[in-house]
Amino acid sequence: MKAKFGGYIAIAVGIAVAIGFFGTQNGEIEDKNSIFHVTLANPENYEGGIFTDSFEIEEGTYAYRFVPNGDSPQILTISLNGESIRYLENFILKGTPHETGFSTYYTWKYSGNVGIIITQKQEVKITIDPNGNLLGPVSVDIIKQ
Template sequence: MKKKIIIISIAIIIGFVMMMSLDSSEKSDGVIFHVTLADPQMYENGEYTETFEIESGEYYFRFVPNGSSPEILSISLDGYSIEFFEDFKLENTLHETGISEYYTWEYLGENKITISEDQRVSININPNGNVMGSVSVSILQN
């Protein structure tokens, strides 16, 4: 039991280190939007909203979730020529290596976006009541 707790703790630490390393390399990876939601004060009325400029092109969402992340993460994008909405569902996968067990997490849902023209876009992220769970959300250019 203690080995499982230690392994889970190590996995969480590695996840946080990975999240922090994303901040320094984002611009070179085509990231046009990024937020790490780890503080309930970042939400207003239970939702996070931000506005940003986006150019025409193909984009996709990237998430860095963990076991405490919201089970359903609802995201909408609203702009001059785009209306996007998706409920992303958190799925965990158990990995057994023979000497340890650990979980990985990923959000499932339609994560591709097509922007037909340059515009200002508003993103709304709703953790559906779970403002205590942390998650990073990025939009990257294809």
């Protein structure tokens, strides 16, 4: 009887671990500190070559987080405009080569001023300009620090 009960517990634990693992893999679990997210991956994301959106932001300190790859826009221009903020930055895509002995791979990141300070709650308009590269995928988040 004890062995049978222990087997049921082991199965339940295994199922819970599998659900937790696969649940985090599908991207449905959001970063609770992310107040804005967009994945730009094709020309339909842009109007006139530029992505725009509006959202409400609270007072505080924030930072951009990017998920780029080698096909992402070489220059990504982002502006935030609201009642008390005027922000504009050109982020430059930088690749860092890594040697493994038999191959080379790259990691990618955008360099630029990622910090944002918001002095009061307000509606802001974000504009993301890929400077002509509408096909290169990139995800952009604004994270509360």
